[in-house]
Amino acid sequence: MKTDGGTLLTLASFFAVLSLFAIGGGNSAVPEMHRFSVDVQHWLTDRQFADTFALAQLTPGPNLIIVTLIGYHVAGVLGALVTTLAMCGPSGVFAFFVGRASDRFKGASWHGAVSRGLVPVTLGLTASSAIVIATTADYGWVAAAITAGTALTAYFMRVHPLWAFAVAALLGLSGLI
Amino acid sequence: MNSAPIPSSTEPPAANPPPSPAPQIQPTLWELFAAFATISLSGFGGVLAWSRRMMVEERKWLTPEQFNEAYALCAILPGGNILNFSVIFGSRFRGPAGALVAIAGLMGPPLLLVMIIGAIYAHYGDVPALRRMLTGVACAAAGLMMATVAKMMRPLFRNRAVIGPVIALATFVSIGLMHWPLPLVLAVIVPVSIGIAWVRI
Secondary structure, three states: OOOOHHHHHHHHHHHHHHHHHOEOOHHHHHHHHHHHHHHHOOOOOHHHHHHHHHHHHHOOEOHHHHHHHHHHHHHHHHHHHHHHHHHHHHHHHHHHHHHHHHHHHOOOHHHHHHHHHHHHHHHHHHHHHHHHHHHHHOOOHHHHHHHHHHHHHHHHOOOOHHHHHHHHHHHHHOOOO | OOOOOOOOOOOOOOOOOOOOOOOOOOOOHHHHHHHHHHHHHHOEOOHHHHHHHHHHHHOOOOOHHHHHHHHHHHHHOEOOHHHHHHHHHHHHHHHHHHHHHHHHHHHHHHHHHHHHHHHHHHHHOOOHHHHHHHHHHHHHHHHHHHHHHHHHHHHHHHOOOOHHHHHHHHHHHHHHHOOOOHHHHHHHHHHHHHHHHHHOO
8 A cells, every 4th residue: 555645645634624524423424434435535445444444343432433444544554643633633623612612602592503403414424324334344134134133122222332243243253244 | 341321422411501510620631631541442332421421420520510511512513522522621621731631542542452453454354254253343333323313313203393304314315325425415404404493493
């Protein structure tokens, strides 16, 4: 994998902009990461993207850590650092200044409107992430059954993510997928 | 893993929390770093739930009302919610240095961990057994996200309006099915959705 300044610059600028459009947290930006790194830049294959997503889920910490893995895959340690800083920087600076000013906003009526307006968008984005991951990872009816089974179990019961991951990994290991 | 009940991260924050007294205990920079590193390393997926447990219940750096206020603010800011929380929380106690230290605590340990994982994957990523396990995990993670969306959709339908589900569906079709660029889609949908919510107050 080539690691020239151009690649690092592309990583930095893409993730810096993405950090300001990632409303509702890291997982809602997954479809855009997929579109750019698989379809536009061809940095990863569909399968590698699904693997990267799975590895990020298995790592403790914010879901956003997937950007570090993408950066590492594209341009090694430097890529990982550049990508992480780009994803944390702009939104972090924004949060810093809003946080400072937030006492003045307390109880402002626009806050409720912004919050209510963003909820359905965030839900649409999270649903998109689920479908993008499911369609890049699925390789048959067993994989689809794992997705559906996990969805139903988690909807009707409280399931710790790690248990779901452990069962799914074992099913994968057993060669069913 | 911990089996103690953790608060749901999808829990809506209190609409109008009563004015909270200033917190009694002020964390030092080192305590800030250690607190966010601990939160980060103990949380799989729902890191925000763990932050409430530590900030409110264990360390008592925030009252429940103050936490809800900070959470409500972080949820509408762009970027990772917990990332925004660390910045706002750190800066409130220790200014810019506090914000930097908190974010370093949150991102530092998983950054190192994930680079080790990335290096292992680069060497063994083609081993069929590992690939199949990761595919299983990805499928399960997709299922978990679907369940979260389904749970969060319920209050949207309860509010007699159809506009919430319509906005969610429009977002899903343009991003999830059509694969249109995120900034373009958000530039149209976000103002429309907030505008409608504003008018309906």
